[in-house]
Amino acid sequence: MLTDLEIKTLIEELYVYHGHDFSGYSAASFRRRIERLYEMDKFENFTEFLSKARSDEAYFNHMIEEITVNVTEMFRDPSFYKILATEILPVLATKPFIRIWHAGCATGEEVYSVAILLKELNLLQRTLLYATDLNPTVIEAAKKGMFSLRNMQQYAENYRMTSGKNDFSEYYTANYGYAKFNKELSDRMVFSQHNLIIDGSFNEFDLIICRNVLIYFDKDFQQTALELFDESLSKLGYLALGSKETIKFSSIQYRYKQHEKEKIWKKMI
Structure with missing residues (x-):
């Protein structure tokens, strides 16, 4: 859904605007979660998505929720x-x-x-x-x-x-x-x-x-x-x-x- 260049641009912009570096996250996992978010929130194009991620702090926090993995349980293993x-x-x-x-x-x-x-x-x-x-x-x-x-x-x-x-x-x-x-x-x-x-x-x-x-x-x-x-x-x-x-x-x-x-x-x- 998103090109490699768009994913790369997003990672760079998130670091510049918010100080969060996702460049070292699993590439496949990051892409999967970002594309799910992009589709779920019904963006019409990448420019709109990028602008929202850069300028809207509340939306960026929402993005973090979707990117990070929170699967856990008590006394797991x-x-x-x-x-x-x-x-x-x-x-x-x-x-x-x-x-x-x-x-x-x-x-x-x-x-x-x-x-x-x-x-x-x-x-x-x-x-x-x-x-x-x-x-x-x-x-x-x-x-x-x-x-x-x-x-x-x-x-x-x-x-x-x-x-x-x-x-x-x-x-x-x-x-x-x-x-x-x-x-x-x-x-x-x-x-x-x-x-x-x-x-x-x-x-x-x-x-x-x-x-x-x-x-x-x-x-x-x-x-x-x-x-x-x-x-x-x-x-x-x-x-x-x-x-x-x-x-x-x-x-x-x-x-x-x-x-x-x-x-x-x-x-x-």
Whole structure:
């Protein structure tokens, strides 16, 4: 639908006008989502589309919502959370205070999952969870801690597979088709917008979780994000990525040791 030159022009103009660099995103994924947006919003020509994207801040935010990927669920990949609960968080428990960064948090399901693990390990009150995403709309949704009740059965099953200690329903209140998670969990969370490519480090963390985000970046963008994580991670801290992601062949790999079963690396030097 759009030519290669039009896609290239759009990426360049979004960077000039808004400071967001999409040049390193998966080309096929970016094109697919942009063409879907173009068709959905019924633009008559590319010039009209480009003008709207450049000059209308509200429309640009809408565009970000369509471009970024926000598919997530609570305790996704239960084996990962089981290792987190039994092997990683108990090590961090030796620290007087724990800082965790959940980068690319989407609507927050995985952040609340980690908070539940922390509560069950009696670590929640001395932990801060920083949750960031490029998309401001999903950040606002994550702050509310409200998820559809239709998903709770699957989330409860995921939780059970992590060897959760309680009845999952103890962590939320059901109301009008939604599950509102306990304020005790969200009180330990700080939500903000953050761009992994152009924004810098903002704290030192003991655990950084960024799962299934880097797969949408090209190699240069992946390297930029990994260097940011390395800069932000304390010595002997942990970096957790998605099942199809790795730090192999990156400039930071020699400083890390991978967990034998999961995509979790410990920073050794």
